Amino acid sequence: MAKIVVLGAGIAGHTTSTYLRKWLGKKHEVIVVSPNSKYQWVPSNIWVGVGRMKPEEVYFDLEPKYKKWGIDFKQAKATSIYPEGGSGHEKPFVKIEYVGQGKAGETEEVEYDFLVNATGPQLRFDKTEGLGPQNGNTVSVCSFDHAAHAWAELQKSIKKMEAGEKQDIVIGIGHPGATCQGAAFEYVLNVYHEIDRRGLSDLANITYITNEYEVGDFAMGGAYIKYGGYITPTKVFTESFFAEREILWIKRAGVYKVEKDKIHYENLKGEYKEIHYDFAMLIPAFSGPGIKAFDKQGEDITPKLFKPNGFMVVDADYTKKPYEEWKASDWPEVVQNPDYKNIFAPGIAFAPPHTISKPFTTPNGTTIVPAPPRTGMPSGVMGKIVAQNIRDVIKGKATLDKLKHKASMAKMGAACIVSAGYGMTNGMAATMTVFPIVQNWEKYPEFGRSLTYTMGEPGLAGHWLKWFMHYMFLHKAKGYPFWWLLPE
Ligand SMILES: Cc1cc2nc3c(=O)[nH]c(=O)nc-3n(C[C@H](O)[C@H](O)[C@H](O)COP(=O)(O)OP(=O)(O)OC[C@H]3O[C@@H](n4cnc5c(N)ncnc54)[C@H](O)[C@@H]3O)c2cc1C
Numbered sequence: 001m002a003k004i005v006v007l008g009a010g011i012a013g014h015t016t017s018t019y020l021r022k023w024l025g026k027k028h029e030v031i032v033v034s035p036n037s038k039y040q041w042v043p044s045n046i047w048v049g050v051g052r053m054k055p056e057e058v059y060f061d062l063e064p065k066y067k068k069w070g071i072d073f074k075q076a077k078a079t080s081i082y083p084e085g086g087s088g089h090e091k092p093f094v095k096i097e098y099v100g101q102g103k104a105g106e107t108e109e110v111e112y113d114f115l116v117n118a119t120g121p122q123l124r125f126d127k128t129e130g131l132g133p134q135n136g137n138t139v140s141v142c143s144f145d146h147a148a149h150a151w152a153e154l155q156k157s158i159k160k161m162e163a164g165e166k167q168d169i170v171i172g173i174g175h176p177g178a179t180c181q182g183a184a185f186e187y188v189l190n191v192y193h194e195i196d197r198r199g200l201s202d203l204a205n206i207t208y209i210t211n212e213y214e215v216g217d218f219a220m221g222g223a224y225i226k227y228g229g230y231i232t233p234t235k236v237f238t239e240s241f242f243a244e245r246e247i248l249w250i251k252r253a254g255v256y257k258v259e260k261d262k263i264h265y266e267n268l269k270g271e272y273k274e275i276h277y278d279f280a281m282l283i284p285a286f287s288g289p290g291i292k293a294f295d296k297q298g299e300d301i302t303p304k305l306f307k308p309n310g311f312m313v314v315d316a317d318y319t320k321k322p323y324e325e326w327k328a329s330d331w332p333e334v335v336q337n338p339d340y341k342n343i344f345a346p347g348i349a350f351a352p353p354h355t356i357s358k359p360f361t362t363p364n365g366t367t368i369v370p371a372p373p374r375t376g377m378p379s380g381v382m383g384k385i386v387a388q389n390i391r392d393v394i395k396g397k398a399t400l401d402k403l404k405h406k407a408s409m410a411k412m413g414a415a416c417i418v419s420a421g422y423g424m425t426n427g428m429a430a431t432m433t434v435f436p437i438v439q440n441w442e443k444y445p446e447f448g449r450s451l452t453y454t455m456g457e458p459g460l461a462g463h464w465l466k467w468f469m470h471y472m473f474l475h476k477a478k479g480y481p482f483w484w485l486l487p488e
Contacts, residue, residue, distance in 0.1 A: 002028045002394045005094055005112040007078045007291075009034035009062055011042070011376050012347025013118030014477060015383030015488060016390075021069050022484060023391045030070070031110060035077040035099045037061060039477055040144050043376060044470045046183065048147035049281070050154065050190045052422040055144040058470075060478060063101075069479060075100035076108070078291050081115065081305060083340040086296040092342070114390050117312050117345045118383060121286030124175075130258035131174045131284055137258050138174065138280040141187055150281055154191065157279040161195070161203040167278045169195075170263055172209035174282030176254030179219045179371040181212055184283050185238065186418045191281075192245045193421030193428070201246070207275060208242065208249040209265065209282070211368050213360060215239055215249050219370035221357045223434050224447040225456040231447075234432075237456055241420065241430070250275065252360070254368040255282060270363035286371065288312065288349065304339045312345035313337055316353040323358050328410035328440035330354065334389060334403045335382055341400040344390075346382035346407075348374045356438050376473075377414045378437060380488030382407045410438035413453055417466040420458065429462030 002024075006017045009032050017032050024030070040059040047053040066073040076096040083092045091111040098106045123142050125132025133139050139150035157167045171188040173181060188208045195204045208215065216222050216238030223234045242249055250265070253273075257264040262274045263282070288310020293302045306312055315338055317330040330353040337343040345351075352372045359369035374382075385405035392398035392405070413435030420428040433455055439448025447454075476486040 002113045003031065003111060004029065004114045004116065004390060005031045005033060005110055006116040006118060007033050007094070008118035008120055008347075008349070009036065009039055010118065010120045010347065010379075012120070012349065012379040012383035013116065014039055015380045016116050016118060016346060016387045017071055018069070018479060019384055019387035019484070020390060021071050023387065024394065026070060028394065029072065031072040031074065032062070032066060033074045033076050033078055033094070033096050033110070034062070035075065037063060037075050037100055041470060041474050041477065042143075045141045045144055045147040046186045046190055046419055047422055048144055049141040049150040049187055050194045050422065051151045055148045058144050060474070065479060074098070074108070074110070077289065078117075078119070079107075080292040080294060081343070082294050082296075083115075083305070083343060084296040086294070086298060092340075113342060115343045116386055116390075117291075117343065117349045118347050119289045119291070120348045122289050122310070124285040124287050127285040128175050128255060128258065131255075131282060137260050138282045140284065141183065141281060142180075142283065154194075154279055158195065158198065158200065160278070161200040162198070164203070166203050166205065168276050169204055169206045170209055170275060170277040170280040170282075171206070172282055173211050173370070174255045174258070175285035176211050176256070176266070176366055176368045177371055178211065178283050178285045179373050180283045180286075181210060181218050181370055182373065182375065182416060182418060184208070184210070184281070185218075186420070187281055188247060189241065189245070189418070189420040190422065192247060196245070197426070206245075206247045208247055209253050209255065209263065209275065210249070210251055211254055211370055212251055213357065215242065215251055217357050217370065219355075219357055219373045220434065220437060221439060221448070223449060223454055224451065225432065225454050226451055227456045231451065232456075234456070237430070241458070252368060254362070254366050258282070266362055266364065266366055266368075268360055268362055268368060286348065305337060305343070307351040309351065311351035312343075312349055314345050314350045316351070318351070318353050326354055328408070328436070328438055328442065331408045331410040331438050333406040333408045335386060335407070336400075336403065344386045346386045347379035350374075372438075374409070375414055375416060377416070377488060378407070378409055378412060381412060384488055410436050410440055412436060417462050417469065419463065419466050421463070423463065425460070427460055427463030427467075428458065429466050430456055430458045431462040431465060432456040
């Protein structure tokens with residue numbers, strides 16, 4: 001009998017645990033530990049943030065589902081890992097602290113044979129002074145409750161515009177090293193759409209602020225896409241979206257402080273600047289969850305499992321080297337910890353070997369570069385191959401030293417639909433595919449990616465597709481009939 005503990009019930013963790021439950025007999029245990037009692041389809045939070053969806057349309061309760069499927073759910077957060085056992089345990093174990101189920105504050109030591117760390121990002125508003133909805137001045141769309149709050153705040157600005165008052169709206173990235181530019185881009189376009197359809201665009205001064213070197217970098221060094229028969233850089237594709245809507249943009253900006261009505265940022269020349277706002281949504285820096293690790297003797301071995309940013313060490317090449325020497329092969333294939341091979345980290349939880357975009361440093365020593373994105377599709381694909389590999393090892397078809405299923409971001413493509421406004425007849429989205437996600441200059445020397453599979457197309461059909469995907473992915477996550485046939 002094998003015991004698999006999955007930390008996290010987001011896109012990666014939920015994918016791993018549901019496939020494992022489907023493929024493994026009941027004699028094997030699947031345990032999910034997650035502090036959030038709900039599964040949320042994060043991409044649709046954008047629509048919650050503009051009032052087009054209610055929060056309850058993007059989430060569902062995990063416990064009843066898991067109970068039905070035979071997955072043991074613990075509403076708790078992992079705090080430390082003991083990969084060699086110890087403290088009276090023969091087997092490795094993970095220490096967890098409950099936050100719900102009537103046991104808040106209680107701790108438990110959960111033994112495992114395989115551990116899947118799919119803890120995603122911690123939203124580090126604290127890394128930028130004055131940022132965030134709790135202790136700061138800005139809103140967020142990173143979770144359904146944040147997005148509902150963002151909509152409440154946006155309505156206040158809309159009301160003021162309806163009364164004839166001009167509003168400065170700033171949307172973008174709230175830290176020099178933050179990622180998730182796609183979400184910020186999507187939100188600024190949706191906010192514009194909502195303002196415009198109310199006939200208020202003349203009263204809104206909308207600015208997109210980003211740490212990207214060029215807009216359209218999307219934390220993957222930009223891309224050349226086939227668009228309308230032409231090879232177009234995503235810079236031009238993105239700028240044309242902004243220009244058509246009279247959205248201004250500030251690029252190469254490292255936001256370091258937010259006051260009640262002012263955002264402070266440093267640019268690549270090392271100048272310190274500020275911009276006024278009435279409504280601001282800025283994405284924070286991400287980190288891992290700060291889980292510690294200890295050996296059998298109780299010695300701290302956290303660096304063996306985690307990088308200083310809290311993300312997990314996996315089968316990547318972490319050797320420090322200049323941008324010009326970065327290679328596709330630096331990227332992990334099986335997201336497996338090299339020291340403790342029964343530990344995996346799919347999704348945002350793994351530590352990338354380096355950024356994808358070229359880093360730049362200001363004369364003041366601030367590095368301004370987006371962290372690499374690990375979006376929904378690769379997170380789901382990694383979650384699935386981790387489940388396949390664990391299944392194969394349990395069934396004796398593979399060993400932990402020779403895993404068969406691979407999912408390197410430098411060998412897989414991703415499809416992304418950037419919503420540019422909700423509406424069945426007047427909606428709009430930009431559908432983009434890139435292959436591979438991380439450029440492979442050896443294989444594709446000209447553009448770093450295959451032009452056959454890297455393309456983009458704006459239009460109403462994209463909105464329908466994004467809307468359909470909301471229902472399709474929730475159908476899959478809820479385990480409705482034939483869920484496993486749907487792609488990640
Ligand atoms: C607003 C927004 C819009 C987006 N839109 C898109 C899009 O259109 N397309 C796309 O492909 N991607 C999109 N993304 C990115 C996508 O949401 C992420 O790539 C994806 O959620 C990552 O999956 P994950 O499982 O790694 O992390 P998550 O989905 O964040 O899941 C992490 C899980 O770990 C749990 N957890 C946290 N700490 C602990 C702990 N200590 N112990 C145990 N569990 C823990 C959390 O509660 C959660 O259940 C968007 C992101 C945002 C913020």
